[in-house]
Amino acid sequence: MRRAMILTLSGALALLLTVPALAALAPGAKAPDFDLVDTAGQRHSLQKYLADGKIVVLEWFNPDCPFIVKHHKLHKTMDTTYASVKEQGVVWLAINSSAAGKSGHGVERNTKAFEEFGMTFPVLLDPTGATGKAYEARNTPTMFVIGRDGLVAYAGAIDDDASPQDLGKTNHVAVALAAVLAGGKPDVTETKPYGCSVKYAD
């Protein structure tokens, strides 16, 4: 509980310091820390990844959302994008903020999805929604690219086609990662995410 309050507070402070976002925590904000457990029981701490010099991609995830199915099953957008950068010090984490009783919640459902989708990166569970709310994630998927400096370098959609089946022409995350990996800043730092609502507790 204490951790949740700190997370929310750091999110609020970051907001005060930056231009309000289109629909999620804005680029330039300090990425709120988290320490979450994945479906296999492994802990993942943002602070630790940053201390190891990693670039971190966050993907808000719900296996029962058609837009997640689009990018994990119809197309392998997330895994292929990750595959193209994982040797360069990039960590990719899916985070599921579905509350108990809501669609896509729980270890069992997400373990099954992990196998069904053939995922190559972990699914972290955030059933209290504290991390999701700290990032102001409203859609699955919402994407964040966090630079080695711990600041949000990109926030928004994975691509530029909001349909539940078609791939966009531009993969915003791949473009942002290329810029960050080259030591620069992305030209496009923020887009409007699209997808299902994150299923927070009532």
Place this chain on the structure above:
Amino acid sequence: MPIRSRSSAPLLLAALTVLAPGCAREAGPAPRARDGAVEVELLTAEKAAVPGRILTLGWRFRIDEGWHLYWHGVSDTGVPPSVALTLPTGWEAGPLRWPAPSRHVSPGDILDHVYFGEVVLLQTVRVAADAPLGGVAEIRARLDWLACSGNCAPGSAVLVLTLPVERHAGPTPAADGITRIFQNLPQPLPQGLATSAWEGNDLTVAVPGAGRLEFYPLDSGGPLLAPLSDAAADGGALRLRMRERDGHVGPVRGILYVRGGDGVARSYELNIPAAPAADHPKVGS
């Protein structure tokens, strides 16, 4: 929208006539289809297509209880339904017309603008002036939508309507309903109903005597800082805090929902030009 080339038109019409000989003089039943939680139906206000005249279409979505569809303006989540229309050569479709949506707030400060129960999107089509009298015309549409409740499900359907092409067209049984839906579309804001004023980056919209106001933004060109708290309030005034973008604030475009002191709700098109440059100091200066 698929466009058929002019050169193939006579062949195509001939083929349609052969394919649908029984329909030559009578419009078929309104085409309808269901996919998941949504049933779609194509309504027309006229019994026949008249060369050079307007045909009025209504795309009716009947939505199961507990589910919703999305409006075409700004929402945090979801996508609006789409209609991809295939018309005979020379026919021209107008834009979809969208009834005012409802505000829908979900846990996590998620604000969407949606339709519950039923919505009819309206669209007018101008029949080609040289559409051959006595023939049959086919209107074909692919509809796609996203319906959400506790979860979301995409749906789609293909609807095909055949209509006789005649010199005159009487109204269908759906015509009165379509007229009412047209009348309930957001109307141009009547002169004198509302006032608006910029103060820095804040826009105040006032409708004296109103019981409740809501604003549904049409595009993110002039984004609201806090739509959840700012864009709906009891009483006769809304103060919309706006985000500056590219050195200017606004314009503000959307639907203003007004529930009058008499309890009657109406919706209007709100189009406020960008704030005058001098009125909003740059952020940080």
